[in-house]
Amino acid sequence: MSNKIKYFVKTLWLLFLLLISNIQLNACKKEISISEIKKETVTRQDYAEITVEKIKLKEDTKEIVYELKSQEIKNIFLILDLGKETADLKIDNKKIKTDLNFTYDILQEDAIKDIKTLVNKSGNIIFLLPVVTEEYLTFQILKYDKLKMQFSDSYFHFETFDNIHQLYSNSKSTLSEKSNNYILKIDSYQFTGNFTHKNQYSLSKKNDTEFNGLFSICTPDKRSDTIKSETCYEILIKSNMASIAGNTSVCSGKYSITNVNENEIQLITENNPNCQFKIKKSANKFYIQIKNSEYWQELIKDK
Structure with missing residues (x-):
């Protein structure tokens, strides 16, 4: 070759x-x-908003019961305790206390109407529940994992004083979740965060109702110039949770509650360790201590 x-x-x-x-x-x-x-495909879960019929099954002086029903979901009940002004959600015989606001600065019918429901292909469900309807519009994101039969939640708020309630009502919501981190989209707004299991902190039976209510406080800011300014907070306490909205977004958000003593509670957040609040009751009045200050200021309670 x-x-x-x-x-x-x-x-x-x-x-x-x-x-x-x-x-x-x-x-x-x-x-x-x-x-x-x-x-x-396994780790990422996409939720889309569905149309849900909210049927009133029962109403008396103690409670109101709604059934949330659609082609995608069934046997879901929302129970409004009119005495404690709290709302429980019941799914698959699992019941959880929500932070739905249906009494303070909102009509009950409007609160129910504002609830949005999203589902994914696995049958998991997400509820958007109105918590604060004044100042920054704030919602609880409550997730139910159908396979694990567990609840987890998060919060989001619109950082604007503009009236965007109509935008929220008329826009379809979508949520994408991966490893408990989520991206929620409502019209042009986008919110990111992570889900955590429902907090286990609880008040004593006495404090469970004693500190419930909507409170407000304004404190003057220390400034070197001559312009007068103040920081204002609106604090909603319902059972074992608290939500704070303010004219600054620094300390706005979700708080868990622990007992300090019989007449005093502490509001705790993981988002900002500098945002700490203590509230106590004395002589039928409520007082607040903000960010480890030495001073207690009287709170205004919305009757």
């Missing part, structure tokens, strides 16, 4: 080996890509 023929055969063989290697490499890339897509 001549040298030219040997060279030609050798070159052809090398080209064949390169072609086989390239095919195998592309196959591996494709396999990895498919694997990543499958992994993404």
Whole structure:
């Protein structure tokens, strides 16, 4: 065999080996890509808003019971305790206390109407519940994992004083979740956060109703110039949770509650350790201590 023929055969063989290697490499890339897509499909959950009928099943002087019903969900009940002014959600015989505000600065019918419901292909459900309807419009995001039969929640608020209630009502909401982190979209607004299991902090039976209510306080700011300014807070306490809205977003959000003593509670948030509040009751009046200040200021309670 001549040298030219040997060279030609050798070159052809090398080209064949390169072609086989390239095919195998592309196959591996494709396999990895498919694997990543499958992994993404498992870990990422997309929720879409559905239309839910809210049927009033019962109403008396003690409670009102609604059934939330649609083609996608059933056997979900919202129980409004008129005495404690709290709302429980019941799913699959699991009951959880929500932060739905249906008495303070909002009509009961409007509160029920403002509830949005989102579902995903796994049958998990998310509820958007109005918590604060003045100042910054604030909502609780309550998630129910149908497989684990567990609740978790988070909060979001619109950082604007503009009246955007109509935008919220007329816009379809979507939520994308991955590893308990979520992105919630409502019209042009986007909110990010993470879900946590419902907080286990609880008040004593006495404090459970004693500190319930809507409170407000304004404190003057220390400034070197001559402009007078003040920071105002609106504090809603319902059972074992509190929500704070203010004219600054620094300390606005969700708080859990612990007992300090029989007549004093502490509001705690993980989002900002500098935002600490203590509230006590003395001689039928309520007082607040803000951010470890030495001084107690009287709170105004909305009757």
